Amino acid sequence: xxxxxxxxxxxxxxxxSQTFTPEYWATYALTPADVDFLYGYIxxxxxxxxxxxxxxxxxxHHIERERVALRQRFSNVEIYxxxxxxxxxxxxAFPALQFMNGEVIETREGYNPDVGTFTVIRVRLSDxxxxxxxxxxxxxxxLNDADFTPLLNGDGQLTPEEIxxxxxxxxTIAVNEVLSKHPEFLRIGEEWFLRGMMAEVNVGHLNxxxxxxxxxxxxxxxxxxxxxxxxxxxxxxxxxxxxxxxALSKDDRFxxxxxxxxxxxxxxxxxxxxxxxxxxxxxxxxxxxEVALNEELEQWIKALDDEWNWQPEDExxxxxxxxxxxxxxxxxxxxxxxxxxxxAAVLPRPRxxxxxxxxxxxxxxxxxPVWLVREGRYVWGLGPWYQAHDLPAGAYIEVSRSDEExxxxxxxxxxxxxxxxxxxxxxxxxxxxxETAQRSVSCEVDDLMxxxxxxxxxxxxSRDGRRPSVAQAVREAFPEIAKxxxxxxxxxxxLYAVVNVLVRTTPRDILRVLLNNAAYVSVSDGYWHxxxx
Amino acid sequence: xxxxxxDENTRFHIDYTWFEKNGQxxxxxxxxxxxxxQLEQYTSEQLDETFDFVDPDTAxxxxxxxxxxxxxxxxxxxxxxxxQGLPIAEAVFRIFLVNNNQPLTVxxxxxxxxxxxxxxxxxxxxxxxxxxIKPIRN
Numbered sequence: 256x257x258x259x260x261x262x263x264x265x266x267x268x269x270x271x272s273q274t275f276t277p278e279y280w281a282t283y284a285l286t287p288a289d290v291d292f293l294y295g296y297i298x299x300x301x302x303x304x305x306x307x308x309x310x311x312x313x314x315x316h317h318i319e320r321e322r323v324a325l326r327q328r329f330s331n332v333e334i335y336x337x338x339x340x341x342x343x344x345x346x347x348a349f350p351a352l353q354f355m356n357g358e359v360i361e362t363r364e365g366y367n368p369d370v371g372t373f374t375v376i377r378v379r380l381s382d383x384x385x386x387x388x389x390x391x392x393x394x395x396x397x398l399n400d401a402d403f404t405p406l407l408n409g410d411g412q413l414t415p416e417e418i419x420x421x422x423x424x425x426x427t428i429a430v431n432e433v434l435s436k437h438p439e440f441l442r443i444g445e446e447w448f449l450r451g452m453m454a455e456v457n458v459g460h461l462n463x464x465x466x467x468x469x470x471x472x473x474x475x476x477x478x479x480x481x482x483x484x485x486x487x488x489x490x491x492x493x494x495x496x497x498x499x500x501x502a503l504s505k506d507d508r509f510x511x512x513x514x515x516x517x518x519x520x521x522x523x524x525x526x527x528x529x530x531x532x533x534x535x536x537x538x539x540x541x542x543x544x545e546v547a548l549n550e551e552l553e554q555w556i557k558a559l560d561d562e563w564n565w566q567p568e569d570e571x572x573x574x575x576x577x578x579x580x581x582x583x584x585x586x587x588x589x590x591x592x593x594x595x596x597x598x599a600a601v602l603p604r605p606r607x608x609x610x611x612x613x614x615x616x617x618x619x620x621x622x623x624p625v626w627l628v629r630e631g632r633y634v635w636g637l638g639p640w641y642q643a644h645d646l647p648a649g650a651y652i653e654v655s656r657s658d659e660e661x662x663x664x665x666x667x668x669x670x671x672x673x674x675x676x677x678x679x680x681x682x683x684x685x686x687x688x689x690e691t692a693q694r695s696v697s698c699e700v701d702d703l704m705x706x707x708x709x710x711x712x713x714x715x716x717s718r719d720g721r722r723p724s725v726a727q728a729v730r731e732a733f734p735e736i737a738k739x740x741x742x743x744x745x746x747x748x749x750l751y752a753v754v755n756v757l758v759r760t761t762p763r764d765i766l767r768v769l770l771n772n773a774a775y776v777s778v779s780d781g782y783w784h785x786x787x788x
Numbered sequence: 789x790x791x792x793x794x795d796e797n798t799r800f801h802i803d804y805t806w807f808e809k810n811g812q813x814x815x816x817x818x819x820x821x822x823x824x825x826q827l828e829q830y831t832s833e834q835l836d837e838t839f840d841f842v843d844p845d846t847a848x849x850x851x852x853x854x855x856x857x858x859x860x861x862x863x864x865x866x867x868x869x870x871x872q873g874l875p876i877a878e879a880v881f882r883i884f885l886v887n888n889n890q891p892l893t894v895x896x897x898x899x900x901x902x903x904x905x906x907x908x909x910x911x912x913x914x915x916x917x918x919x920x921i922k923p924i925r926n
Contacts, residue, residue: 335847337842349846351846351847351848352846365840365842365849366839366840367839367840367841368839370842375840375849386848387840387848387849387851388848389840389842389847389848389849392842396844396847397844397845
């Protein structure tokens with residue numbers, strides 16, 4: 256047992272036991288006794304326990320155990336302090352020697368003209384050595400000022416919750432790793448339970464669950480499914496839920512699509528196919544070029560906020576209450592929104608393949624069921640909403656959090672409809688054509704990124720399955736954009752928007768194409784010029 | 789004598805009996821570390837007077853001379869007393885003077901001196917003993 260001394264404040268020297276220190280837990284490895292304790296803890300709780308609760312319970316257990324041990328250890332000995340008077344035969348514990356025990360075997364008068372009178376006690380320590388210490392020593396000394404009460408009763412020390420917060424990453428991994436090696440423990444999401452305590456969920460129950468979900472037509476929480484299953488009433492609802500969750504997770508007919516840790520189950524056959532396989536128009540074409548980009552170009556890439564320009568595993572990504580996005584042509588056609596860095600700051604970042612969410616139209620309050628598809632990095636289900644609001648590629652879309660969990664506001668800022676000159680894309684003779692034409696515009700659009708297409712689906716069809724390379728698409732789009740500008744310059748944002756009418760690709764790959772071809776020259780402020788136009 | 793292999797974990801201290809065995813007076817040596825002001829302030833008798841020094845950390849009592857006490861109390865924070873320019877053996881001797889001769893391993897001494905353990909062993913781990921600095925044999 257190690258006891259840590261630390262100086263807190265100018266006067267009081269507080270003695271802590273080691274289990275109260277975050278340092279002790281920073282590298283702690285669980286023992287078989289800890290596993291036994293956690294087993295008993297779950298049995299006593301009678302319900303699945305979150306890994307955080309288990310870790311905190313374990314810390315509490317260690318603290319209690321050490322406190323009892325310390326009380327026993329100090330029950331027959333006195334904690335040595337120089338100011339006290341000791342006699343031969345007294346048994347002492349020495350704080351400065353890791354609380355080593357010793358017995359006073361002799362006393363004599365101390366001699367130090369600078370200090371005055373005091374006593375010297377000769378002590379035989381438990382390691383066999385004989386050393387001398389001061390007693391009846393009333394002068395200032397760190398051991399005279401020490402406060403030993405927290406050591407024995409825990410007053411003023413860190414709580415188990417505070418200790419956990421300071422070591423949450425290590426302790427979470429440590430508990431999960433150890434329990435996963437013991438088959439009697441069962442992991443359900445971030446919770447742990449015991450296999451032996453699970454309720455029996457048989458094939459009949461699962462078939463019934465399928466029927467319930469079939470009737471619902473969409474995701475349901477476990478508690479709602481249980482309602483119709485009739486598991487034995489003497490089993491607590493928590494155990495029933497844990498048992499059903501475990502059984503459903505092992506059956507391919509069901510999928511957990513909740514955006515949080517409380518499962519919501521959906522029949523896999525009722526999940527929209529567009530969330531199982533990404534729509535063809537979102538299939539990425541890459542340039543496979545390895546040209547290095549400078550800081551300025553990286554900034555343009557970041558500003559364009561393409562969903563393939565971030566990593567969902569990025570833990571450093573912050574959160575936001577609201578974001579404004581620009582709808583791109585492929586997402587307009589697919590009825591999706593890119594799950595980009597910006598959007599991910601507002602929406603949940605689940606580890607499940609797909610989760611069900613609800614968007615609520617800020618204009619009329621209508622709810623739109625949508626699916627966030629992690630691997631494909633898109634939110635599906637917005638096609639009818641785009642159609643209803645007549646949104647072109649380049650429209651601004653605002654997404655913000657609501658007060659209700661799993662529901663997010665969506666809005667496309669409106670303006671009075673009027674006919675405006677816009678950039679119109681058509682497909683003629685197998686080639687993209689851009690022209691300026693008058694169209695009715697009833698929403699706010701980004702001037703550089705708007706691309707109006709009279710019939711998006713027809714344009715996709717007229718591409719006739721042609722999938723040009725990124726370089727071909729840039730070669731095709733660049734002169735079409737340039738011809739609409741008096742200087743013949745093309746902004747990278749416009750190029751990104753128009754190239755994506757031809758082929759789904761990222762701003763990084765478009766910039767690589769520009770850098771790879773000497774005909775393209777960066778003019779300034781995101782504009783490029785081509786010697787071929 | 790049995791061969792004794794010194795390594796990083798070998799603990800050293802000052803063996804004060806070494807001075808007697810070699811006909812030296814450790815008190816005269818310790819006085820060399822006092823400042824002219826300290827030597828002027830106390831008589832020779834006062835400096836050799838022994839008394840009970842109470843350790844400020846542990847309250848352990850050490851029976852030492854006033855000269856040793858003055859070195860310990862007033863020199864341990866003096867940058868001119870322990871500095872990088874000292875030969876390793878001398879620096880080690882001074883460390884033990886100010887730490888109540890608490891044994892330290894080669895690794896601990898090396899860390900304190902910001903030197904390699906091998907350098908420390910080369911200087912104090914050989915046959916020649918400097919000012920009583922000797923390994924503690926278990």
